Amino acid sequence: MNASYTPHPDAAGVLADCEQRALEREGIPMFLALEDLTGGLPAVRDERALAEGPELARLTGHYQELLRPEAGDDDLKSLASVITVLARAHFDEEGRA
Amino acid sequence: MTGHGFEQHKAALHEGRYLRVVNYHNTPYSMEGQLREELAAYAASFACVTLEDLDHFYATGQWPLDRPGFIPVFYEGYLNNATVAAPICDELGIVAWFPVITRFIDCPVPDQRAFAQAHHIDLVEEELGMDRLAMAWDDVAAIAERHVVIPHTGSHEEIAKVLSAEDVEREIVKPRRDVEHVTGREAAAFVWLYGTPYGTSPAQDAAVRDAGYRYQISNTMIQRIGRGTPTPS
Numbered sequence: 001m002n003a004s005y006t007p008h009p010d011a012a013g014v015l016a017d018c019e020q021r022a023l024e025r026e027g028i029p030m031f032l033a034l035e036d037l038t039g040g041l042p043a044v045r046d047e048r049a050l051a052e053g054p055e056l057a058r059l060t061g062h063y064q065e066l067l068r069p070e071a072g073d074d075d076l077k078s079l080a081s082v083i084t085v086l087a088r089a090h091f092d093e094e095g096r097a
Numbered sequence: 098m099t100g101h102g103f104e105q106h107k108a109a110l111h112e113g114r115y116l117r118v119v120n121y122h123n124t125p126y127s128m129e130g131q132l133r134e135e136l137a138a139y140a141a142s143f144a145c146v147t148l149e150d151l152d153h154f155y156a157t158g159q160w161p162l163d164r165p166g167f168i169p170v171f172y173e174g175y176l177n178n179a180t181v182a183a184p185i186c187d188e189l190g191i192v193a194w195f196p197v198i199t200r201f202i203d204c205p206v207p208d209q210r211a212f213a214q215a216h217h218i219d220l221v222e223e224e225l226g227m228d229r230l231a232m233a234w235d236d237v238a239a240i241a242e243r244h245v246v247i248p249h250t251g252s253h254e255e256i257a258k259v260l261s262a263e264d265v266e267r268e269i270v271k272p273r274r275d276v277e278h279v280t281g282r283e284a285a286a287f288v289w290l291y292g293t294p295y296g297t298s299p300a301q302d303a304a305v306r307d308a309g310y311r312y313q314i315s316n317t318m319i320q321r322i323g324r325g326t327p328t329p330s
């Protein structure tokens with residue numbers, strides 16, 4: 001299984017669109033990271049996630065460079081902005097595939 | 098790798114440790130048609146993730162699902178989540194998660210608007226004239242029969258203001274007890290106002306963990322913070 005996603009050609013426009021949304025009444029898609037602080041999560045074996053995940057990571061880096069190049073690594077507000085763009089543009093890639 | 102930043106998030110994505118969620122707040126009747134259409138589209142592409150599915154992923158590294166997983170999340174405990182969102186989810190066979198502000202639900206009906214205004218609970222214009230704005234505990238119990246209900250603090254308090262033992266009891270401990278009492282099910286996860294992640298405030302982190310929560314949900318992550326003993330359902 002392979003995934004190959006194309007970056008949105010107007011990421012700044014997508015971000016502007018996201019920032020205009022009415023958070024109190026609209027559904028906001030996100031990609032949440034799954035962390036395990038108990039040290040027990042085995043390596044992921046899910047073929048679909050392993051195929052798609054690297055593409056999503058690559059796109060996150062792309063949008064980070066494009067939209068928030070000055071943000072520090074731990075700038076959670078910027079991270080959330082980048083993830084909302086990622087989700088807005090690529091949430092249903094799997095569904096379309 | 099653990100942490101909260103860009104690199105950690107990209108590492109999680111790269112390693113296949115991620116999940117789709119859609120965060121909702123108000124779901125008034127005026128949005129009913131749009132919401133049904135939106136959720137139906139998600140349901141056609143994705144499989145809903147239950148607490149058991151999430152536990153399974155953390156135990157095995159695999160999703161027990163035939164499609165990519167997703168969670169529709171309805172925040173705050175609005176009455177319109179019970180009267181509009183939950184019935185649509187039931188109609189479509191969707192399992193959703195409902196983080197509820199427990200003191201909003203406790204609040205007497207005549208005081209709910211003032212409570213909302215004082216606790217960062219956004220209201221929509223078309224509902225400002227309504228008497229009841231929050232779910233009742235009976236609504237919570239009914240929703241929990243088919244969905245996942247978890248506390249979103251007692252009064253929508255931000256983490257930096259939960260300092261004393263009384264604060265911890267009111268915002269973290271009692272909400273879990275109340276949800277479990279009413280639903281008869283484990284309240285396994287906790288969400289702070291503003292989606293603050295675990296790992297930023299040691300005292301409050303310990304309080305959440307000691308209260309028995311196994312997961313903390315933030316703006317960018319779901320963190321397993323303890324293994325606990327699930328409450329029998």
